[in-house]
Amino acid sequence: MFTTRPTLQGTFGMVSSTHWLASQSAMAVLEDGGNAYDAAVAAGFVLHVVEPHLNGPAGEVPIILAPAGGEVRVLCGQGVAPAGATIAHYRGLGLDLVPGTGPLAAAVPGAFDAWMLLLRDHGTKSLADVLKYAIGYAEDGHAPVERVGETVETVRELFETEWSSSADVYLPDGRPPRPGELFRNPALAATWKRLVAEAAEAAEAAEEAGVRREADAGREPGARDGGDRVAEIEAARRIWREGFIAEALVRQAARPTMDTSGERHSGTLTAADLAGWAASYEAPATYDWRGWTLCKAGPWSQGPVLLQQLALLPPELPRYGSAEYVHLLIEGCKLAMADREAWYGDAAEVPLEELLSEEYNAGRRALVGEKASYELRPGSPGGRAPRLSGHARVVAAGTAGEDGFDVAPVFDLPGRTNSARFLFLDEPRARDLFPEWD
Template identity: 75%
Template sequence: MFTTRPTLRGTFGMVSSTHWLASQSAMAVLEGGGNAFDAAVAGAFVLHVVEPHLNGPAGEVPIILAPAGGPVRVLCGQGPAPAGASLAHYRALGLDLVPGSGPLAAAVPGAFDAWLLLLRDYGTRSLAEVLEYAIGYAEHGHPAVEGLGRAVGTVRELFATEWTDSAEVYLPGGVPPVPGRPFRNPALAATWRRLIAEAAAGADREARIDAARRVWREGFVAEALLRAAGRPTLDTTGERHTGTLTGDDLAAHRAGYEEPVTYDWHGWTVCKAGPWSQGPVLLQQLALLDDLPGRGSPEYVHTLIEAGKLAMADREAWYGDAAEVPLDELLSVEYNAGRRALIDATASYELRPGSPGGRAPRLPRYATAPAGPEAPPGGGMPALSGDTCHLDVVDRRGNMVSATPSGGWLQSNPVVPELGFPLGTRLQMAWLEPGLPNSLAPGRRPRTTLTPSLALRGGEPVMAFGTPGGDRQDQWQLPFFLAVAAGEDLQAAIDAPTWHQESFPGSFHPRVMSPGAVTVEWRVGEETVQELRRRGHRVTVDGAWSLGRLCAVARDPETGVLSAAANPRGMQGYAVGR
């Protein structure tokens, strides 16, 4: 079968990520004797440098890891809401939604500590060794990708007039980064050099990594982040607000390990992060899909769209860190048999959460608005959301890791001049209504859209995969996984045309929902487009190669053969390996 690129195969190691420099840096670590976890950390910090419009050190990351011969674990790099981030505080400011930008939307940063915890517990290399690549690209420059210049262009006026520290980094000479020309961030390189130096007194590798974690949460990094959080900043409300982040919040935070949520489907076991992410959405979609129509047919696309609507409706009603989530019932045979019966031949325009265990669902009021709010509350500047990155690694020993870094975008908050990166805005995903699973609550994680995946067969890890895309991530992962399960190779499954629907409240400010709306790549074919429209879907036909940015690596436990593939869309994702 013709594919845009070959599926790579070898026995030494494989990496796939959303940027070729991150993939190659991670591969260099493998070539130097590091394992998959060392490589993932090195690649992740390169992603902070080369895709700053998509992720940053003060953002978030869920990581799923499978050490050779050990259990699959989830490493949570999603920080909680600060102690001062109460509903009363935001309501007193006259807000109905958490702003989409500015320090008032900042959770406790989670990504940095998660990556260092992974390095300490599962890696073999020093912090200096894995940061070498990120420091080099920040200090000496990397060819800017088109998306970086485009993202800066959308906020050029804001940077020039308000967020002037960001302009110092991203508008050198008043001009956004030019695609293909070297772009530098010397402040970020200096931050990592100082961090390494201040942590150098530790007695051994692990102690030095822990010392760096302390510098982040209590030393010069924490001090700079707190100054930024306390500075009145123009945000999406059109007003200036300060954040709620305090030194106690930073000092108290630690990344931590959790058991994955799993679902067995036709000989596969799919592992996801818990319902503080949207990960169980993929599992719920699989639970709804029993006898599938012919893959790629109009009926198949319709069925997957409608299954996605039901799973996302349950996400809105049941997922979050502020309440107990009835996952056993949501993934049970009985529950999904009843839900499956709701999928008929026509498009649903309703948000239809279920009642697991007889519980009554409760939805945010924005879920009842036919098209969401007409404009950002306050009539201020538009929401400045970014997207996300993804990284998968497998090594010759069988270690495997999947991670979806995001947040801390250059569009989210002003650059902290002493550090070279901004705070994030993940609190925008929590609701300012009481009593919801995802209500804003101090110490609770806002529900994130980030959702890496790891799949097993016969109890052995065989594939790590994921994609950027916010609310669309598990929608794009579903047809990819079903294609691989049906026997397609990785690249063919990634290259296949895809789609998504938007019949639920978006996770990003201003939380718009569009009942019945479906976007497809035109390669799905005119027959499918017309049949979807006949069934009542409001179809938008997008470009041939416009949706999804999937990455994947795999391992055959019987032969030890490794494989990898990456998305050609966007012209920057790449797989490497041998």
């Protein structure tokens, strides 16, 4: 088969990412004696600089890691919703829908702490060593990809009227970054420089005081020791959660800001939310297929969708690349995605074992016909009735966006949850549109 993408092989190490500068930085770490975890952290922070329209340190990150000779683990970098982000709070503001922009939509930032935990437990490099690449590209500049400027242009008015500090960075001289022109983010570079300096000072002060490093009790089995390195990373985590960065995050969340509701609102993120959450390790969701064990993040992500797609495949597959082969994969994807809509989440128990069982998927597999399906068809694992959001029902009915119903209804689920689960529809209107919903 002809391809323009040659097979790549490495004798020393290999890196793959969505941006060449991140890959280049990670290879530099490997060539400097770092391990794969050091390289991954360095690449992650460079991506925050060169692909700011896609990710950032205050976002989230699911990480799957496989230490040599150890068990596969998932590092959850998905922050929860702030404690004050309740349905009652949003309704008290007169809102039927959580705004898609602004501080009311924010979850507790998860990415930074997850990257730090990975570096602490499995890396070998210092905080300064892995952040220097991101600092360099932020301070000295890089040539942005086209999508950065295009994305900034879509939010120009919001930046200019509401997010002036973002306008200072992303609209220098009144225009967005352009491909081929050097683009800098000095504010981010200064933030990381200050973080590194304060973390080093805090670690030195703790060492002089003879304070035992608090990281020792909570580290993964087989994690590396690093002396001052570990102390600096722990100090950086505290600074993010309780220091100058936390103060800035809370200050920004408290500032009334225009959002998609057409009004200005303050967010719900507090200092207690930041101080009370930390990234954590967990076992992966797994599925055995043709001699391989595939691992994904749990159903708080959409990772298990791939496992369900594999479970839906019959023992014998059509010829690779044939119309029948493509049809089978697409229809299986639809069924797995429908189950995602009905069952995945982090506020209630997800019946993942049943969703991946042979008995359940044999029944689901029978739904794949000769023609493409246009229906949203979630299953009923263990006899449970599927529960779909109003948004999913509207999209399935082909009426998304009509009469403002392109939203999801309230599900008063127990426990705390990701911000995405707080999309809701005014209950009387939801019941008018979907009488069967309860």
